[in-house]
Amino acid sequence: MAQLTWRDLPIAGVVGPDTTPRPRTGGWRTGVRPEARLELCVDCLLCWLYCPDSAIRLDGTAFAGFDYDVCKGCEVCAEVCPTDAIEMVVDDAA
């Protein structure tokens, strides 16, 4: 916004949808990331419910993996998974 004049700025500073670049907070991970063992997953979606960063991907009502662009590696999903289908592994990308 720094270069925008008063004429360029939206009236009253109203922010429209999809105007902010999607933050890639996954870069904040420090060391570990979740990985799923799909053979153990029962699609209970507790991970989806508890994830503070909306990093659980769904396909309809089925678990469909992690969005590592926003996953901060907090390990909550692994903690709440009732079938131990989520394992924290060393995060090479970090």
Place this chain on the structure above:
Amino acid sequence: MRPELVAPVPELLTGGQAVAEAMRQIDPDVVPVYPITPQTPIIQGYAAFVAQGRAHGELIDVESEHSAMSAAVGSALAGARTITATSSQGLALMAEIVYIAAAMRAPIVMALGNRALSGPINIHCDHSDSMLIRDSGVIQLFAENAQEAYDLMVMAPRLAEHPDVMLPVLVCQDGFTITHSAEPVELLPDKTVRAFVGEYVLPNPLLDLARPTTQGPFAMPDSYYELRHQQVAALWAALDVFPQLAEEFAAISGRRYAALEPYALDDAERAIVCLGSTGGTVKDVVDELRAEGERVGLLQVRSFRPFPREQVRAALVHVCGVSVLDRADSPGSWPPLYAEVAASLYGTDVYLRSHVYGLGGRDLHPERIRDVFSPEGAPSYLDLKGAPCRV
């Protein structure tokens, strides 16, 4: 065949009743209200219309004016045409949100029954409540009588909602002098008002779920200044929009309004500048003095915000002596209207005088206005008991 009688029959209404009628005809979607003298007859009258099924707005009885104004901001931005009303301490309590309403560009219409601010506590008219929110960024129009209060109220939604404006509009009428005094008022037909005000359209209604927006975001030093300047531009735009609206309104009513109303001013040697109902009294005195051969006139300021400063200068630059009547004071400096007029006339040869009058509802009689026009002049504080502390 006799031509159809088109002239409406005037009704005997107080300013408060007339504005309540305007609200019924505008038929806003939401009306958050809290009672306060002398505004109460406005919302009471409107509430009666709702109870009778003659008005269809959602009347929200809130617990304070702060809440009334907050609800008004929410509903106006959500996409509902919103009107509220207040006076004095009520406006003082609203003040925080009045600034926010202006900044969020919420086109709320507010009916104000001007009343002195406490303290000492007082219920009668002066303009200190309006002056409290002078710099809030809202539009303030001052009516001279009940007819003007009604007419300006009908025009207010269009001015508030104009795409170049998008600001709250206050229609100010002097407490008791106008709000509670019955006089003949010509109401427009309901259909005419409905057609005139039209539909409420916002560029970014908050309830547009297909295009969600963040409204009222935090503004850092890199954008706050610019967003404030947008309000400056909107206020000045209102000065351009008002004559267009006034033209449209004249077409349906036969009554024409302008930001300034000059009265016998063209060849005037001495003139008064004032706001509100006092203009009516001054007009009477001008008529009397003109009949006696005195070249006196009046410049009635209808739009106090935006203040038509170039027009004020053009209207007064040829007048030898100008006396500005302020129904509010600014302790420790010049009274507000005087300061505006003086700044507008800076560098001219016009001789200026400042007169404060009528605080807390003290009457201003025609004899005193004669004194103001007289060569001897009048004190800087009219009808003050005792000499002013400074002359």
